[in-house]
Amino acid sequence: MTANRGFGIDIGGSGIKGALVDLDKGELIGDRLRIDTPKPSTPEAVADVVARIVEHFGWDGPVGITLPAVIKKGVAQTAANIDPSWIGLDAGALFAERLGRDIGDVAMLNDADAAGMAEMRFGDPAARKGVVALLTFGTGIGSALFQNGSLMPNTEFGHIEVDGHDAEKKAAASAKDNEGLSYPDWAKRVNRYLTVLENLIWPDLFIVGGGVSKKSHKWVPLLDIRTPVITASLLNNAGIVGAAAAAKEGLSH
Numbered sequence: 001m002t003a004n005r006g007f008g009i010d011i012g013g014s015g016i017k018g019a020l021v022d023l024d025k026g027e028l029i030g031d032r033l034r035i036d037t038p039k040p041s042t043p044e045a046v047a048d049v050v051a052r053i054v055e056h057f058g059w060d061g062p063v064g065i066t067l068p069a070v071i072k073k074g075v076a077q078t079a080a081n082i083d084p085s086w087i088g089l090d091a092g093a094l095f096a097e098r099l100g101r102d103i104g105d106v107a108m109l110n111d112a113d114a115a116g117m118a119e120m121r122f123g124d125p126a127a128r129k130g131v132v133a134l135l136t137f138g139t140g141i142g143s144a145l146f147q148n149g150s151l152m153p154n155t156e157f158g159h160i161e162v163d164g165h166d167a168e169k170k171a172a173a174s175a176k177d178n179e180g181l182s183y184p185d186w187a188k189r190v191n192r193y194l195t196v197l198e199n200l201i202w203p204d205l206f207i208v209g210g211g212v213s214k215k216s217h218k219w220v221p222l223l224d225i226r227t228p229v230i231t232a233s234l235l236n237n238a239g240i241v242g243a244a245a246a247a248k249e250g251l252s253h
């Protein structure tokens with residue numbers, strides 16, 4: 001049994017996933033537990049699921065929790081793919097109360113920021129140099145921006161306007177599924193999105209993650225942009241691992 005353990009929960013628009021994490025290796029310890037996100041995804045309903053997951057593992061230490069939202073000092077400021085009643089809510093306080101924890105033992109952060117933190121700690125070392133943008137393609141598009149490994153939180157690059165549309169509505173993995181697009185057709189949209197983004201932020205590297213990165217060989221080679229693109233190393237568990245790391249280290253935002 002490893003000494004350096006943590007616990008992370010990744011709340012998404014379709015599923016809530018939690019697991020014990022080995023914080024030396026950046027890997028899950030045993031299986032993760034996934035429960036469908038309740039509909040509607042109100043704070044109370046989601047907090048019940050989070051409590052079930054923590055109880056399932058019998059975990060009594062600090063907990064890192066992600067939301068698909070801008071998070072400032074524990075308070076959700078947006079809610080793109082979850083119930084709007086999260087906006088303005090102190091999510092950190094809600095979970096701390098529901099889980100019987102001190103507020104300092106619950107780290108709340110944006111889901112893509114968590115995934116990015118995991119990549120910085122446990123992924124390709126090349127990602128720790130220069131300006132690096134991690135993008136997660138799922139229900140929406142999440143983003144995490146780093147300069148030499150330091151996070152600039154809450155960037156929300158999934159919502160830049162591309163050709164008159166909110167970018168994630170056209171280029172998220174959900175758009176591919178909902179519109180029945182082939183990988184090459186969807187890759188064209190991702191290519192257009194990344195071109196607009198690279199012209200705004202001039203990164204040294206893009207890291208692409210989210211569930212669709214498991215099939216990255218079908219679309220990443222089709223991208224034709226200035227910035228190098230690599231696939232996330234931690235794939236779908238990056239949010240859980242990053243959340244657990246944030247809980248262990250404490251968060252400053």
Ligand code: BGC
Nearest residue numbers: 068069070080112140141142
């Ligand atoms: C939200 C982000 C989130 C991303 C991925 C977007 O719609 O605005 O906060 O990181 O989806 O879940």
